[in-house]
Amino acid sequence: MRRPEALADFLDDRADWTFGYGRGPKVHDCARFVSAGHAFVTGYDPVKALGATWSSELGAARVLRRRGGLAKAVGSVMTAIAATMAQRGDIGMTQDGALVLIEGETIAGLDERGLYRLPRSALCDAWTSG
Numbered sequence: 001m002r003r004p005e006a007l008a009d010f011l012d013d014r015a016d017w018t019f020g021y022g023r024g025p026k027v028h029d030c031a032r033f034v035s036a037g038h039a040f041v042t043g044y045d046p047v048k049a050l051g052a053t054w055s056s057e058l059g060a061a062r063v064l065r066r067r068g069g070l071a072k073a074v075g076s077v078m079t080a081i082a083a084t085m086a087q088r089g090d091i092g093m094t095q096d097g098a099l100v101l102i103e104g105e106t107i108a109g110l111d112e113r114g115l116y117r118l119p120r121s122a123l124c125d126a127w128t129s130g
Contacts, residue, residue: 002042002130004088007101010040011108011115019112021057029060030099031070033110034091037101041089044129049077070097071125078127086126093125094118102126 014037020027028036035047050073052063067073071093078091086092086102093099100109106117 002087002089004041007037007041007089007103010037011101011103014110015115017110018114019110021060022055028110030110031060034099034101037108038089038091038129042129046074046077046091046127046129070099074099074127078129081126081128083120083123083126086123086128090126090128092123092127094122095124 014028014033017026017028019029021029032047035045039045050067052067054060054063064070064073067076074091074093081090083092088102088104090102091099092102092107094107094109098109098111100107100118100123102120102123103117105120107120107123108115108117110116
């Protein structure tokens with residue numbers, strides 16, 4: 001069952017998390033961040049569905065190379081939709097290749113700067129589950 005209102009709680013909880021590829025406390029890379037957020041809203045965990053693990057940037061790169069890149073990896077476990085149709089909690093990709101969560105008129109991502117937001121117009125691709 002989709003709970004779009006839960007995304008705000010997820011983002012509030014992750015406000016002080018840092019970007020990283022390890023599995024330390026309060027650390028996510030962009031794939032784990034969007035996967036956890038999507039799972040929080042929908043119950044579906046794309047990273048778990050992907051069946052891959054990594055603990056370093058090199059490991060993440062290997063997983064993506066084997067799956068044909070980031071967009072193809074996401075598309076292998078989620079359904080591609082028009083960016084204009086993405087709902088709160090869906091996953092998107094920006095024009096520069098970053099994975100983000102759809103908030104509404106904004107999108108939220110996690111990178112080396114921490115949690116950030118951009119206008120929805122920065123989306124070029126989007127995926128949903130179900």
